[in-house]
Amino acid sequence: MSFDFDVIGRSLPYLWKGFLYTVELTAIASLGGLFFGTLLALGRLSPIKPLSTIAGGYVNLMRSIPLVLVLFWFFFLMPQVLQLATGGERPPQIGAERTAIITFIMFEASYFCEIMRAGIQSIAKGQAHSAYALGLTYGQAMRLVILPQALRNMIPVLLTQTIILFQDTSLVYVISATDFTGAASKIAQRDGRLVEMYLFVAVVYFVLCYTLSYTVKLLQQKIAVIR
Amino acid sequence: MKFDLDWGVFFHEIPGGGDRYADLLASGIAWTLAVSASAWVIALVLGSVIGTIRTTDRPWMVRLGDGWVELFRNIPLLVQMFLWYFVVPEFIAPLKRWVVQADPAHAQFLSAVLCLALFTSARVAEQVRAGIQSLPRGQRYAGMALGLTQPQVYRFVLLPMAFRIVIPPLTSETMNLIKNSSIALTIGLAELTFRSREMGEYTFHFFEAFSAATLIYIAIAMTANRVMALIERKTAVPGTIAGGGK
Numbered sequence: 001m002s003f004d005f006d007v008i009g010r011s012l013p014y015l016w017k018g019f020l021y022t023v024e025l026t027a028i029a030s031l032g033g034l035f036f037g038t039l040l041a042l043g044r045l046s047p048i049k050p051l052s053t054i055a056g057g058y059v060n061l062m063r064s065i066p067l068v069l070v071l072f073w074f075f076f077l078m079p080q081v082l083q084l085a086t087g088g089e090r091p092p093q094i095g096a097e098r099t100a101i102i103t104f105i106m107f108e109a110s111y112f113c114e115i116m117r118a119g120i121q122s123i124a125k126g127q128a129h130s131a132y133a134l135g136l137t138y139g140q141a142m143r144l145v146i147l148p149q150a151l152r153n154m155i156p157v158l159l160t161q162t163i164i165l166f167q168d169t170s171l172v173y174v175i176s177a178t179d180f181t182g183a184a185s186k187i188a189q190r191d192g193r194l195v196e197m198y199l200f201v202a203v204v205y206f207v208l209c210y211t212l213s214y215t216v217k218l219l220q221q222k223i224a225v226i227r
Numbered sequence: 228m229k230f231d232l233d234w235g236v237f238f239h240e241i242p243g244g245g246d247r248y249a250d251l252l253a254s255g256i257a258w259t260l261a262v263s264a265s266a267w268v269i270a271l272v273l274g275s276v277i278g279t280i281r282t283t284d285r286p287w288m289v290r291l292g293d294g295w296v297e298l299f300r301n302i303p304l305l306v307q308m309f310l311w312y313f314v315v316p317e318f319i320a321p322l323k324r325w326v327v328q329a330d331p332a333h334a335q336f337l338s339a340v341l342c343l344a345l346f347t348s349a350r351v352a353e354q355v356r357a358g359i360q361s362l363p364r365g366q367r368y369a370g371m372a373l374g375l376t377q378p379q380v381y382r383f384v385l386l387p388m389a390f391r392i393v394i395p396p397l398t399s400e401t402m403n404l405i406k407n408s409s410i411a412l413t414i415g416l417a418e419l420t421f422r423s424r425e426m427g428e429y430t431f432h433f434f435e436a437f438s439a440a441t442l443i444y445i446a447i448a449m450t451a452n453r454v455m456a457l458i459e460r461k462t463a464v465p466g467t468i469a470g471g472g473k
Binding site for chain 1: 297298300301302303304305306307309310313314317402406407408409410412413420423424427433434437440441444445448
């Protein structure tokens with residue numbers, strides 16, 4: 001058995017492109033997921049019954065099925081749904097990369113929703129009462145008083161979820177999108193260098209995720225001191 | 228392919244075989260449950276040990292436990308799956324010989340179980356450690372004051388309490404494990420998600436196939452949830468809020 005670690009050097013430009021897609025997907029999905037997740041959290045906490053039922057149902061459904069299955073759902077069915085929506089002759093081709101972005105936003109929204117819900121519920125009731133006493137509307141109270149504090153309290157948890165998301169984006173492999181893992185796997189299979197490529201991928205992910213989660217831990221301690 | 232739904236498709240025969248598509252999904256369920264259950268047992272035992280040693284007063288044990296958790300938490304599960312299936316056998320000659328001549332399904336099953344078990348063990352360890360550390364330190368001291376050795380303190384004082392405390396987080400780890408088992412399809416294991424995609428590809432009834440898989444996952448998750456809730460009720464500590472005492 002002989003190893004050829006040069007294969008990594010030879011394929012670095014291709015791997016780098018895949019890595020950039022991984023970062024892009026993580027960034028878009030976490031920001032989009034945070035935005036829609038916050039809306040979902042407001043929906044779940046809403047006194048309007050149908051709204052909270054629908055938001056709760058969506059979140060529970062997304063959280064009870066595997067991400068791989070969610071990716072398949074969107075990958076196979078999104079072209080059909082888009083065709084129905086646009087009324088075109090044939091299903092539009094949107095590609096695995098774009099499908100993955102939409103899927104991850106929709107999927108992560110349900111996880112960010114639960115974090116934001118906990119964040120909102122951790123704010124003292126008096127904050128909302130004083131906001132209303134000052135004459136703020138619901139929207140103003142949320143935007144100016146509750147959400148900034150909820151977001152701030154939840155920053156370490158949100159960052160931890162983003163690190164998990166960064167790892168989970170590797171699953172776009174199942175719909176053949178070329179992220180970091182996808183790029184490495186394509187080279188690995190083309191050159192028959194599975195051992196070298198997969199070890200390299202594992203080391204890169206480990207170093208990055210370990211550093212990031214250590215930084216989050218430090219940040220958490222800093223925030224804890226302030227309060 | 229349009230949205231011409233046909234819910235009878237599950238009872239159509241698979242071309243070339245006497246089975247129906249429902250049987251295909253059933254065999255997928257069996258693999259999902261077999262992988263999850265095997266991995267769960269190993270993860271629980273290993274995770275309990277690792278989590279416990281992280282709270283002892285031996286620095287090397289704590290470091291070993293911390294390293295274990297960091298290792299399995301910071302590499303994507305998909306990459307870990309590839310490492311177990313493609314990479315590890317290359318370094319262990321007898322294993323490699325077995326993998327080459329064994330039934331592929333057996334090699335996939337073994338890799339998937341090991342991968343999911345060790346990944347989940349790191350998460351269980353984290354919960355068990357948190358559970359032990361959530362106990363008032365007076366409990367440990369009281370045990371020591373009674374003349375118990377450190378293993379005895381764990382065996383009779385700390386662990387019986389800690390395990391009851393960690394049952395709710397372990398419930399969500401159980402659900403995660405069942406969901407994560409779908410990643411085994413990347414190494415070819417024919418579990419539930421694999422079979423539902425296969426059924427979609429044969430019949431072009433993706434909607435029906437994925438709906439069935441979704442409902443089955445929800446049913447499995449709900450069953451696991453109920454079982455864990457039952458265990459939680461049976462083991463609740465009297466006198467705590469969960470135990471319903473005064």
